[in-house]
Amino acid sequence: MELSKYYYIYCPKDIKSRYHLLVFDRQNQPFLPLTDFYHDYKGRISESSALSYIQNLLPFFTWLDLYSKYQGETVHWNDKPDAIRVAIEDYLMGEMSCKIIEKDSFRFVNRTHKSPNTVNRFLSSLKSFYKSMKRLKQYGHPSPLIDAHSVVHEYKNHTEGVRIGKPRMPDIAGTEDLIPHRRLTESYFKLINEEWEPEIIDDPHLPYQVYQAGKKVKWSLREMVIARILFESGARASEVIEVTIGDYRRRKSFQELKTFTKGSHRRRVKFLRFSKDTVKLLIRYINTERKKLDILHRSFDNLPDEAPLFLTEAGLPFTYPAWYYHWSKAMKSSGLKINPHKARHWFVTTRLREIYNVSTTENEVAQRRAQLIKYMKWKQEDTIKTYEHHFDEEKHREVHDNMLDNMKEKEKEYLQQKKKKRKKPKVALAHKNVPIEIDEDIQGLLKF
Known part of the structure; x- marks a missing residue:
């Protein structure tokens, strides 16, 4: 019991x-x-x-x-x-x-x-x-x-x-030892040695495992859209759940929305970007599921800017705890031990991999790296170093494997050359029973 x-x-x-x-x-x-x-x-x-x-x-x-x-x-x-x-x-x-x-x-x-x-x-x-x-x-x-x-x-x-x-x-007197700040x-x-480090989530199939887990427990369009934006934008869950219709309208592209960040006191200081497929699902959600829950049954074009983008079944602004219930249910049902913040770690790991893959010079890497730091709104640039350390180690493994493969090939070449040196060269000798034909002029010379 x-x-x-x-x-x-x-x-x-x-x-x-x-x-x-x-x-x-x-x-x-x-x-x-x-x-x-x-x-x-x-x-x-x-x-x-x-x-x-x-x-x-x-x-x-x-x-x-x-x-x-x-x-x-x-x-x-x-x-x-x-x-x-x-x-x-x-x-x-x-x-x-x-x-x-x-x-x-x-x-x-x-x-x-x-x-x-x-x-x-x-x-x-x-x-x-x-x-x-x-x-x-x-x-x-x-x-x-x-x-x-x-x-x-x-x-x-x-x-x-x-x-x-x-x-x-006072310190200005100059008579006291300075106290280290x-x-x-x-x-x-x-x-002991408990410094925070971001997780390296390098499984390319992680988002699709989560989406399938959601389908298994019959997520609504609302839950699926939020999950997709998390993986595609690298946002925190609250930064997606608690935005308004106006936050979505104020960006030039339908693939973007404005939002707040940790420590911005709800001021919209950053933007999120996601795929065209997610845009289609979001618009469909607003004009179908959300429209039914809205007290006035309004579609996207008729909603005021201050209206929440996501609603509860009771027509109230959606909240993190209410959303987390659906996330937790899906993860437990599929046996996945994935908290929402891992979507953010997965995004950063995946973006860095793309940066290293498409950049041809160190300057390009540095430029794209700075763009990612600005997009994530990290206050400390050191946050990215743990992720880069992961790729440095991975690159070392790749180069090291190439070196080991080359060593293996050189070893084969050496053994083959050594084997050839041990074999004696073959000399063609005339058999004693085989008659030798000699030119007549030469025979004449041999008689003298």
């Missing part, structure tokens, strides 16, 4: 509630700490990111109820920091296969080959949860995810000067 778990559901449309989403515990009772956390962060970050935090925390809260122990007692989320930290350590080691290295005031967390790639996201989600609970005055202790000693040490470095017992002089790592659990 499957154990009950923490879970969430969206508030039914016919029920009035200040909660858009409700989290329930193992006894099917509303669990307000996670519910309040979601709504607190939904106003601070994107709705999809807030939902991701909840999804990362639900397994931990289920485990906390079932298996956590501290001094013989089950650990609760609002216990003292020491108890919470012990529980998190146990969870990281037992459920996430991490190795923990103890330090005086914090813990190093080292992932193993068995660890999921969500360790960092889990710790970030948990840290955000306790920040929220402190802000909402629902947790009465210091955050268990903060290394208080690091905070105090950093404060002393910024306040104590070279003069004993006196405050630090760095971001304070105040986490109690610190991941």
